[in-house]
Structure formats: structure tokens, C-alpha cells
Amino acid sequence: MGEGKTVATLRGLVPGGGVFTGELALPYAGDATPAMGGRAPLAVVRPGRREDISAVLAFCNAEGIGVVPRGSGTNLSGGVTAAEDQVVLAVNGLSRLLEIDEENLTATVEPGLVTAALHKAVENRGLFYPPDPGSMAVSTLGGNVAEGAGGLRGLKYGVTRDYILGLEVVLADGRVIRLGGKTVKNVSGYDLLRLMVGSEGTLGVVTEITVRVVPAPETRQAILGVFATVDAAASAVARVIAEKVVPATLELLDDVTIRAVEDYSRCGLPTDAGALLLAEVDGMVEAVAREAERVKAAFRAEGAREVRAATDARERDQIWMARRTAVSALARVRPTIMLEDATVPRSRIPEMVRAVSGISRRHNLPIGTFGHAGDGNLHPTILTDRRDPEEMKRAEAAVAEIFGAALELGGTLSGEHGIGLAKRPFMKAQFGEAGLDVHRRVKAALDPRGILNPGKLIPPERVSQG
Amino acid sequence: MRCGFCQAACPVYREEGTEFSVARGKLILIEAVLDGRSPLTPAVRDALDACLLCKSCRAACPSGVRTDLIMAAGREMAAERHGLGVVKANALAALRRPKVLGVASAIGARLWGLAFAREADGNLWRLRVPPGNLYPRLPALSFVSRLARGELGAVADPESATIVVGRSAAAKTVIFFPGCLVHYMLPEVGLAAVKVLLAARMGVIVPARPTCCGTPLYVNGDRAGATELAETNLAWLSQPGVTLSLSAGDKAGMVLEEPAPVVFACPSCAESWRGYPELVGERWVTAAKEAAGRVVDISVFLSKAAPGTFGEPARRDEWPVAGGPGRTVTYHDPCHLAQAQGVRSEPRALLKALPGVTLKEMADPGACCGSGGTFGLFHVDLSRRIGGKKAKDIAETGADTVATGCPACLLQIRQELHLAGQSQVAVRHTVELLAAALGDE
Numbered sequence: 001m002g003e004g005k006t007v008a009t010l011r012g013l014v015p016g017g018g019v020f021t022g023e024l025a026l027p028y029a030g031d032a033t034p035a036m037g038g039r040a041p042l043a044v045v046r047p048g049r050r051e052d053i054s055a056v057l058a059f060c061n062a063e064g065i066g067v068v069p070r071g072s073g074t075n076l077s078g079g080v081t082a083a084e085d086q087v088v089l090a091v092n093g094l095s096r097l098l099e100i101d102e103e104n105l106t107a108t109v110e111p112g113l114v115t116a117a118l119h120k121a122v123e124n125r126g127l128f129y130p131p132d133p134g135s136m137a138v139s140t141l142g143g144n145v146a147e148g149a150g151g152l153r154g155l156k157y158g159v160t161r162d163y164i165l166g167l168e169v170v171l172a173d174g175r176v177i178r179l180g181g182k183t184v185k186n187v188s189g190y191d192l193l194r195l196m197v198g199s200e201g202t203l204g205v206v207t208e209i210t211v212r213v214v215p216a217p218e219t220r221q222a223i224l225g226v227f228a229t230v231d232a233a234a235s236a237v238a239r240v241i242a243e244k245v246v247p248a249t250l251e252l253l254d255d256v257t258i259r260a261v262e263d264y265s266r267c268g269l270p271t272d273a274g275a276l277l278l279a280e281v282d283g284m285v286e287a288v289a290r291e292a293e294r295v296k297a298a299f300r301a302e303g304a305r306e307v308r309a310a311t312d313a314r315e316r317d318q319i320w321m322a323r324r325t326a327v328s329a330l331a332r333v334r335p336t337i338m339l340e341d342a343t344v345p346r347s348r349i350p351e352m353v354r355a356v357s358g359i360s361r362r363h364n365l366p367i368g369t370f371g372h373a374g375d376g377n378l379h380p381t382i383l384t385d386r387r388d389p390e391e392m393k394r395a396e397a398a399v400a401e402i403f404g405a406a407l408e409l410g411g412t413l414s415g416e417h418g419i420g421l422a423k424r425p426f427m428k429a430q431f432g433e434a435g436l437d438v439h440r441r442v443k444a445a446l447d448p449r450g451i452l453n454p455g456k457l458i459p460p461e462r463v464s465q466g
Numbered sequence: 467m468r469c470g471f472c473q474a475a476c477p478v479y480r481e482e483g484t485e486f487s488v489a490r491g492k493l494i495l496i497e498a499v500l501d502g503r504s505p506l507t508p509a510v511r512d513a514l515d516a517c518l519l520c521k522s523c524r525a526a527c528p529s530g531v532r533t534d535l536i537m538a539a540g541r542e543m544a545a546e547r548h549g550l551g552v553v554k555a556n557a558l559a560a561l562r563r564p565k566v567l568g569v570a571s572a573i574g575a576r577l578w579g580l581a582f583a584r585e586a587d588g589n590l591w592r593l594r595v596p597p598g599n600l601y602p603r604l605p606a607l608s609f610v611s612r613l614a615r616g617e618l619g620a621v622a623d624p625e626s627a628t629i630v631v632g633r634s635a636a637a638k639t640v641i642f643f644p645g646c647l648v649h650y651m652l653p654e655v656g657l658a659a660v661k662v663l664l665a666a667r668m669g670v671i672v673p674a675r676p677t678c679c680g681t682p683l684y685v686n687g688d689r690a691g692a693t694e695l696a697e698t699n700l701a702w703l704s705q706p707g708v709t710l711s712l713s714a715g716d717k718a719g720m721v722l723e724e725p726a727p728v729v730f731a732c733p734s735c736a737e738s739w740r741g742y743p744e745l746v747g748e749r750w751v752t753a754a755k756e757a758a759g760r761v762v763d764i765s766v767f768l769s770k771a772a773p774g775t776f777g778e779p780a781r782r783d784e785w786p787v788a789g790g791p792g793r794t795v796t797y798h799d800p801c802h803l804a805q806a807q808g809v810r811s812e813p814r815a816l817l818k819a820l821p822g823v824t825l826k827e828m829a830d831p832g833a834c835c836g837s838g839g840t841f842g843l844f845h846v847d848l849s850r851r852i853g854g855k856k857a858k859d860i861a862e863t864g865a866d867t868v869a870t871g872c873p874a875c876l877l878q879i880r881q882e883l884h885l886a887g888q889s890q891v892a893v894r895h896t897v898e899l900l901a902a903a904l905g906d907e
């Protein structure tokens with residue numbers, strides 16, 4: 001079928017929706033991953049009704065046209081980059097909050113709903129949906145499910161995966177399946193629900209999501225510790241965990257990140273510090289008070305220069321908002337940022353931090369490190385300039401070494417940002433040939449024609465051999 | 467960086483949900499045109515044009531991308547290669563010639579505000595006038611003509627092309643720049659502004675022939691025209707009699723003081739002046755920087771330079787109230803004031819301090835009203851959808867008055883309330899409510 005005819009057919013399949021081509025499709029070529037996506041995809045299809053997704057997939061499957069499901073395009077692994085012969089399926093038009101079920105403690109939403117909108121809605125009812133990726137003001141829940149997104153509160157509350165109870169998924173050929181439901185317990189059949197979470201749009205298109213919500217904590221307390229070195233801060237993280245306190249959040253920012261964030265947010269972070277730890281404890285009033293004291297004591301024991309608590313909710317929100325902008329704020333420092341997501345068991349954070357600073361020195365590259373230190377998920381971010389090919393070479397070598405260090409310490413390639421295109425080349429190092437083979441078979445079983453987000457997550461055979 | 471955070475801030479994206487409606491996507495389009503990967507098709511032009519230039523994306527951008535400048539540059543590019551639309555071009559050309567004032571700048575006021583075409587220039591008839599519009603009439607007398615007739619005790623000084631009000635009794639002098647909308651469409655806002663400045667014991671200097679700040683040209687891609695207007699304004703400002711504030715403290719002769727603040731009741735004009743250093747020719751850069759440093763919104767000025775004058779509890783007794791307005795007021799944050807200048811608390815504090823006024827916040831006071839200068843003219847449906855939401859939020863507060871700090875927002879909201887069948891809700895500039903509390907002298 002010719003291009004024109006394909007586009008015309010697509011238009012017919014999404015009455016009331018949008019189909020964009022040519023220049024208007026260009027902004028859909030990439031996502032938040034630097035330097036990816038340069039050419040306009042064949043078409044962007046933005047359905048206004050859920051049932052149209054089945055029709056679009058059935059058509060594309062029959063024609064063998066690649067389909068890239070897309071939420072807000074904020075992923076950091078090249079997960080929605082679309083090639084010139086592919087169709088982008090923008091599901092962000094389906095964004096209704098369908099139900100908040102206070103009796104069963106669940107919420108049911110369409111995939112395009114923005115994460116922060118769900119937060120607001122459930123918080124109005126005294127409930128709490130913990131997963132809070134830094135991008136929550138813009139990311140969609142469909143994107144969160146497909147990436148298995150984490151967030152700042154992962155330490156105590158876990159990640160998106162831990163909150164998904166039910167999904168409606170459209171398969172590659174357009175058929176619809178429902179997985180899980182509102183029940184807390186459910187062992188019928190294979191755990192396909194969990195297979196879908198983190199599948200990065202390669203196994204099906206999520207069209208409805210039921211999440212678990214929990215009662216909102218009675219109170220929260222944010223604590224800020226100022227350290228002379230990243231090493232000291234990393235040791236303080238280990239000490240907090242060893243003390244058997246589990247803060248909801250325990251975030252680390254190094255000096256480069258502190259300055260970049262403060263430059264944007266002006267919320268009063270100490271720009272002369274070597275590192276900062278930001279913690280939040282939440283729960284019952286008495287417990288919070290006790291835990292806050294223990295966190296402060298742990299910070300002091302590792303030589304914190306200053307330890308203080310946020311005085312009010314406004315100051316607290318400001319601090320977290322500032323922290324959430326770290327990635328983008330670092331982009332103020334140098335034009336190209338390479339954000340990594342390697343994650344290690346939390347006890348090995350101090351070693352990982354030392355490994356990263358060694359890599360930074362050896363390659364003579366500034367690396368800003370921040371992230372969810374409490375759960376072992378750091379984001380070492382290489383600050384570079386893609387216009388300098390020699391420096392980019394060094395940066396790529398540094399990335400490979402960061403992954404190597406993480407795997408050596410018993411960690412993983414990606415804690416929460418996904419594999420997409422960006423981290424595909426390293427999959428073999430993590431899974432080995434047998435592990436990759438299982439991935440390929442699962443993909444072939446669910447998407448035999450390989451139309452769903454082609455090329456993402458699984459490296460092509462050729463590359464993986466090498 | 468392409469983090470996409472601007473999606474959360476952009477009123478057009480909130481309605482449309484498409485990548486090319488938000489700053490991130492527009493930047494990609496502009497980049498592609500500049501490096502030759504994409505032609506500047508009508509579709510691209512329309513995408514670049516569908517922007518309220520509200521600067522929300524700039525305020526929200528953690529990477530510090532100057533989206534406001536880039537968007538304007540994108541439109542400049544569109545205008546250069548394709549020419550402005552004929553109608554737009556005619557209206558804007560009129561604006562470039564401040565001497566052909568009268569009708570010409572009135573067109574600017576209209577373009578900048580609403581689509582209406584009562585007593586004008588035939589060209590305007592061809593604009594897509596939205597059905598059901600209010601068609602506000604151009605008042606018979608402009609702001610400056612009313613001052614020139616001696617209202618508020620104003621005196622003309624032909625030599626410096628100024629009108630001076632209340633200087634003899636004043637401690638200090640400020641310059642008040644009305645802008646096209648206030649000057650032509652909403653003279654009552656200008657008079658209220660002067661009145662509250664007088665109450666704050668300021669002498670007020672007003673340009674006798676106000677020149678457009680340049681924004682309507684700039685945002686429609688006519689950078690050269692905007693530059694010309696900016697330089698005209700700076701030339702007026704640079705006259706010694708205009709720019710220096712005189713202190714009346716010394717009876718023997720007035721003592722020169724620091725340059726007078728330039729006060730605005732239109733945040734878009736204020737933003738425009740702040741951008742002059744990046745707009746004007748080299749010769750004017752120093753003057754532009756100096757002027758930009760003096761720009762201040764009237765609500766900020768009143769809160770800072772005249773603390774205690776306006777209903778601060780400590781000095782309530784001195785507030786010359788006649789009855790007080792006795793109103794429930796809700797406040798709309800204009801994008802160019804709240805997002806671009808970060809001014810949110812000052813107007814609210816001023817309003818709250820008014821005797822008899824209860825401030826009741828609407829659901830999302832920072833949501834754009836959909837006016838966006840000429841945006842409403844060329845993107846009727848979209849502007850209507852954004853504005854309709856605003857009208858609903860306002861109605862839900864049950865307030866009898868909406869206050870805002872921007873003449874364009876004021877006109878747009880008035881229009882949207884009218885369409886929503888809520889014309890009973892009064893729409894006022896903050897300074898009008900302050901002036902009302904002063905009573906009729």
C-alpha cells in the first residue's frame with residue numbers, strides 16, 4: 001500500500017481523532033533522550049476513542065507497519081523514537097480518570113492521564129498513589145506502566161510495578177485482553193500483568209489501568225543534610241539503612257547538581273556544599289518524629305556539616321520540586337547531557353559513587369551525580385557537548401564503564417528509565433545469550449510480525465552476537 | 467534538553483495535546499526549518515502561530531531555554547519567508563507609524579485585544595470576527611486626551627511631549643506608560659492608575675503621544691517595526707525632563723534624584739520594555755538596559771515604593787475610604803505578570819487589604835485566559851475553548867468581581883463571561899478597585 005493510501009486509511013480509522021504527517025509529525029520523532037529522532041515518522045495517529053486503537057493496530061499488523069505507542073514522550077532511553085516508515089500511536093488523548101474506588105482502594109484510569117493529575121485527584125480523597133517519577137507533572141500513567149517507572153518515594157513504597165492491579169491491553173493484532181482486576185490477590189494463570197509492566201510498548205498497548213492506592217500518611221517531614229563530600233553522603237545513606245529506618249525518600253545531589261538546581265529553582269540550597277542528602281519520613285505523627293531524629297543522627301554521625309528540617313509544607317514542596325528538575329537543570333551546564341540509570345544494591349552505593357568519580361577523572365569529563373540513593377538508583381549524568389566528536393568518544397567509553405561498574409557490583413543496567421534504544425547494546429552483558437533468547441521468544445509469541453515498537457528493548461541478533 | 471516539562475505549563479498544549487502545540491515541539495520545528503531539514507510550510511507556520519506567547523513555558527523550563535525569544539524568532543522567520551497575512555500586515559503597518567495616530571494605533575489596540583470592527587478601516591472587516599463577540603466600542607476619548615482636557619488636574623508640557631499630573635504636591639515622580647490597550651480601549655484603567663499613584667504621593671508623567679510598545683509587531687514577526695517603536699519610546703524617555711525624578715524637598719530648587727521608575731498597568735508592555743536591550747540597535751542598547759531596569763508593574767510599585775499607603779492594616783485609618791467597595795473579588799493571574807514576572811502576591815495583598823473586599827480564589831487562577839494578544843483573532847476556536855474554562859472557574863467562585871492586572875486579559879474575560887451568560891460579573895483592573903476605594907473626590 002502506498003504512503004498516501006496508508007495515511008488515508010488511518011484517517012478513516014480514527015474519526016474525531018487526529019492524523020498528522022510531514023513536518024507536523026517531526027516533533028514526534030523523538031523523546032526526552034538527547035540526540036535521538038531526526039526524521040518525521042510516516043504518520044502520527046492520535047485516537048480520541050479507545051476502540052479505535054484496536055482498529056489501528058489490526059490494520060498496521062495486516063500491513064506490517066511498525067507502531068510506536070507514545071504517552072508524553074518524556075522517557076530517557078529513546079523508547080519512542082520512530083523511524084520514517086513507522087506510525088506513532090499517541091494515546092495521550094485518552095486521559096480520563098474513570099473511577100476512584102474508596103472501598104477497594106483502587107483507581108482506574110485511561111493511559112493518557114498525567115501522573116500528577118492522578119496524585120491530585122486521590123489526595124483530595126485522603127488517599128495516596130506513591131509512584132512519583134521526577135517527570136510526574138507531565139508523564140502519563142501509560143508511559144509509567146510501560147517503563148515500570150520509579151520515583152523518589154521508591155525506597156519505602158516501591159515503584160509503579162508494585163501498584164498495578166489490572167490492565168486492559170490491545171494486542172498487536174487488535175484483540176483486547178484484560179489482566180488482573182481490583183483484587184489484591186490474584187494467581188490465576190501466568191502473571192501476564194507483570195510481564196506487561198515495563199514492556200516498553202513492545203508487547204501490547206495499554207488502554208486502561210487499575211492502580212492500588214493507599215491511605216495518605218498522617219504527616220511528613222523533610223530533612224536536609226549538608227556534606228563536604230559525596231563519599232560522606234553515600235556513607236550516611238548506608239548508615240540510615242543500617243539503622244533500620246526506611247524513609248519514604250532519600251535523595252543524593254552532588255555539588256555540580258546542587259549548583260545547577262539552585263540556579264533554576266532559587267530555593268536556598270547551599271551551593272558551597274560537596275553533597276546534599278534530602279530525606280523524607282512519613283507516617284503517624286509519633287513515628288515520624290522518632291524516625292526523623294534517627295535520620296538526623298545518622299547524618300551527623302557521618303559528619304554532616306548541617307542538618308535541618310523543612311519548616312513547613314511550602315518549603316518541603318519547594319525542595320522536592322527543585323529536586324525533580326535536576327535532570328533538566330543540569331542541561332544548563334553543558335549542551336549535551338548523558339543521563340545514566342545504572343542501579344546497584346543499596347549497600348554498594350558508596351562503592352558505586354567512588355567508581356563514578358574515578359571514571360569522571362580518568363576520562364576528564366564532568367559528571368553530575370544525583371538520584372534515588374536510598375534505593376541504589378543513581379543517575380550519573382555526563383555533561384558534554386555533542387558537537388565535539390573527540391569528547392563524545394570519551395563520553396561513550398565512560399558510559400560503558402559505568403554500566404560495567406554497576407554490573408560488577410551486582411546491579412542492573414537500568415533501574416527505571418528502561419532500555420529503549422539507548423541501552424540495548426548492553427543487554428547481552430546483563431542477560432547472556434539464553435536470557436536474550438527468552439526475550440525474543442516472548443516478543444515473537446505476542447507480536448509475531450514485530451510491529452510493536454520495533455527495535456526497542458531487544459538488540460537485533462547481529463549486534464548481540466558481537 | 468527535551469524534557470517536555472513545558473507541557474505542564476502550556477495552555478495551548480492543555481487544549482490540543484499535540485507535540486507541535488507546545489514549546490518543545492515548536493523548537494524542533496524551528497530548528498528543522500533553520501537547518502534546512504524542513505520547508506516552512508503553511509502547516510509549520512500555523513503551528514508556530516498557535517502560541518499565546520504567554521511565556522509560561524519559559525518560566526517552567528528548568529533548563530533555562532529562552533523559549534520566548536525563540537518563539538518570536540520563529541514567527542519572524544515565518545513572516546519573512548511568507549509575508550504576513552494581508553490583513554495582519556495592513557493593521558501592523560499602521561502601527562509602525564505612530565504619527566498617523568488616531569485610527570492607526572487604535573487598530574493596534576484592537577489587534578492586541580479583541581476581534582471587533584466597528585468604526586474602522588475596512589480591512590478589519592475581513593478578520594475572522596468570532597460570532598457573538600462583544601464588539602466593545604472604542605471610547606470617544608482616549609486616556610491621554612482625557613488627561614489633556616485637565617482631568618485629575620493634569621497639565622500638558624508640549625516641549626517634552628508629556629502630560630504631568632500632581633507633581634507639585636509630590637514627593638517623587640514616576641513615569642506611567644499606558645500602552646495601546648489602556649490608552650485607546652480602557653482609558654478608565656489609565657485614569658485609575660494615575661489616581662492611585664497620586665494617592666501614593668507620586669507625581670506622574672505620561673507621554674502626550676503614547677507610542678505602541680512594539681509587542682504586536684514583534685510577536686507577529688515584524689522585528690524591524692518593533693525596533694523602530696522601541697527606539698521611539700526610548701528617545702522620548704531619554705529627554706532630561708522626562709527621565710529624571712525631581713525631589714520637591716528643597717524649596718530653593720528641585721533636587722535631581724535617581725531616574726524615575728517607569729510604571730506599567732499592562733504587563734505585556736512591561737515585558738516588551740524589558741526586552742528592549744535585545745531588540746534595539748547598538749546606539750540604543752545602553753539606554754534600553756537602563757530603561758529596562760526601571761520597569762515595574764504598578765502592583766509591585768505600590769507594594770514596595772508606597773508601603774502602608776494602600777490599606778496596610780497599620781495605616782488603615784489614613785485610607786480615604788468612602789464606603790468601600792464591599793465586594794467578593796476573585797483574581798486572575800495574567801500570564802505576562804504571574805508567569806513572566808513572577809508577580810502573584812502583590813496584587814492579592816493590595817486587594818485583600820481593601821476594606822470590605824473578600825478575596826476568593828478561583829480553581830486555577832494562573833490558567834491562561836486565552837487572549838494572547840492577536841492570538842484570539844487568528845485562532846478563534848482554541849482561544850474560545852481556553853477562555854471558556856476561565857469563565858467557568860470564575861463563575862464557580864460566586865464572586866461579583868474579577869480583578870486582573872492586564873488590560874488584554876480584562877477584555878478577554880469580559881468577553882468570555884458575556885458568552886457564558888455571566889455578564890453580571892464585573893471585570894476590573896486591580897487599580898480600578900484600588901481607585902474605587904479612594905472614593906469620589
Ligand SMILES: Cc1cc2nc3c(=O)[nH]c(=O)nc-3n(C[C@H](O)[C@H](O)[C@H](O)COP(=O)(O)OP(=O)(O)OC[C@H]3O[C@@H](n4cnc5c(N)ncnc54)[C@H](O)[C@@H]3O)c2cc1C
Pocket residue numbers: 031032068069070071072073074075076079080091111132133134135138139140141142143144145146147148149150151152199200201202204205206207324325327328416417453468469470
Ligand atoms: C526530567 C525527567 C525526570 C524523570 N524522572 C524519572 C524518575 O524519577 N523515574 C522514572 O522512572 N522515570 C523518570 N523519567 C523518565 C520518564 O518520564 C518515564 O519513563 C515516564 O514513565 C515516561 O512516561 P511518558 O508518558 O512520557 O511515556 P513515553 O516516553 O511517551 O513512552 C515511554 C514508553 O512507554 C511506551 N508507552 C507509552 N504509553 C503506552 C501505552 N499506553 N501502552 C503501551 N506502551 C506505552 C512507549 O512506547 C515507550 O516505550 C524522567 C524523565 C525526565 C525528562
Ligand code: SF4
Pocket residue numbers: 475476477478479487488489516517518519520521522523524533537
Ligand atoms: S508561550 Fe505559552 S502558548 Fe506559547 S508555547 Fe509557551 S506556554 Fe505555550
Ligand code: SF4
Pocket residue numbers: 328467468469470471472473489490523526527528529530531533
Ligand atoms: S523548552 Fe525547556 S521545558 Fe520545554 S522541553 Fe525544552 S528544556 Fe524542557
